[in-house]
Amino acid sequence: MSTSSKLSHFTPQSDTSHLAVDAAVGEMTDVASHAASIAIHTQENRNQLRKSIRTARKSLSETEQTQASLSASQRMLDKLQANKAQHVALYLTHDGELATPPLIAALWQLGIHTYLPRLHPFNAGQLLFLHYSADTPMQANQFGILEPKLDVRAIIPVTELDVVITPLVAFDLMGNRMGMGRGYYDRTLANWQLKGKPLPMGYAHDCQQVVSLPCEHWDVPLPFIITPSRVLTF
Numbered sequence: 001m002s003t004s005s006k007l008s009h010f011t012p013q014s015d016t017s018h019l020a021v022d023a024a025v026g027e028m029t030d031v032a033s034h035a036a037s038i039a040i041h042t043q044e045n046r047n048q049l050r051k052s053i054r055t056a057r058k059s060l061s062e063t064e065q066t067q068a069s070l071s072a073s074q075r076m077l078d079k080l081q082a083n084k085a086q087h088v089a090l091y092l093t094h095d096g097e098l099a100t101p102p103l104i105a106a107l108w109q110l111g112i113h114t115y116l117p118r119l120h121p122f123n124a125g126q127l128l129f130l131h132y133s134a135d136t137p138m139q140a141n142q143f144g145i146l147e148p149k150l151d152v153r154a155i156i157p158v159t160e161l162d163v164v165i166t167p168l169v170a171f172d173l174m175g176n177r178m179g180m181g182r183g184y185y186d187r188t189l190a191n192w193q194l195k196g197k198p199l200p201m202g203y204a205h206d207c208q209q210v211v212s213l214p215c216e217h218w219d220v221p222l223p224f225i226i227t228p229s230r231v232l233t234f
Contacts, residue, residue, distance in 0.1 A: 045214050046178065053170045056207045058096035068205055069099035071228035076203065077106055079224065079231060080163060083199065087156065089115040089129045090165035090203070094145050097167050098205050098228075108134075115156055117184070118147035127184050129161060130154040158188060161198035166222065168202050175221040175234030176213040177202055189220045201226060 060068070080088060088107060093099045107114050113131065119141050120126035130136075130148040137149040148154065158164075166185050170178040179185055189200050202225035209227075225232040 046181065049178065049210065049213075050169045050180070053208050053210070054095060057098075057205050060096070060205065060207070065096075065099060068228040069102050072098055072203065072226055073100075073103035073106060075228075075231055076103055076165070076201070076226045077110075079201065079226060080107075080112070081110075083163065085112065085162040085199075087113045087115065087161050088163045088165065089117065089161050089198065091167045092116060092146050094167075098203050100165075100203070103165075104132075115161065116148050117188075118150065119184075121150060125183060125187060127188050129156050129158060131156065158198060159195055164189065164198045164200050165203050166200055168204050168208065170208050170210050170213060171202055171204060171222070171225050172210050172213045173232070174212075175223065175225065175232070176215050176219060177222050177225075178213050178219075183218065186218050186220045190218075192220075199223065206230075 090100055090103065091097070093101070104114055114133075115129040116132040116136075117127040117129055120128050128150075130151065131154040132148060136154075137151075138146045139149050141147050164185075166177065166179075166189075168177045168179055177185075185200075189198075192198060192200060200220070200222050202222045204225060204227055206227045206229050221234065223234055225234075
């Protein structure tokens with residue numbers, strides 16, 4: 001058989017193979033496109049949810065905010081004492097979050113050590129936790145949130161914290177937490193179950209509860225969420 005005959009003989013099979021590959025590539029492209037569309041849609045849902053919940057909590061009156069913080073702080077204190085926590089990280093109130101000053105004052109009175117997060121100066125996306133007292137020098141970070149000035153003497157390793165009280169934008173009744181989308185607390189708490197500490201506890205207004213949250217694989221669910229009206233355990 002001549003070379004031309006051999007080529008002629010194999011041409012139909014070659015064309016079929018190309019068609020099969022083209023079809024497979026097309027299907028993969030469609031799947032990837034669909035997945036990307038879902039991801040974008042989910043992100044839009046998350047962003048819209050953040051916006052609506054932040055608006056709801058900021059719409060609370062000053063009286064409502066004060067009463068909510070007092071009620072929630074007592075519930076949190078009871079939980080912390082039940083867990084014999086002595087080293088507790090928490091946050092300073094920002095953007096309508098459940099106020100922490102009453103809780104911080106009560107922790108100081110009980111002799112419980114408190115710590116605040118600050119953005120890591122070298123590792124992007126990571127947090128450091130520094131000891132916090134009434135005279136701790138503070139500064140605003142890039143998001144306008146107050147944090148302790150960097151002092152290596154005040155840093156505590158995350159594994160030496162007993163509890164991390166996490167801020168959140170929204171939560172559901174499965175213990176899922178939605179933050180601001182930057183992932184700082186998800187990275188901080190990613191391995192807490194393996195090491196057994198620090199124990200994460202959510203702290204939020206009741207109006208921040210939703211039926212269900214769109215979650216990603218990196219989102220860390222919370223075993224406890226404390227609100228002004230209840231203690232949720234998951």
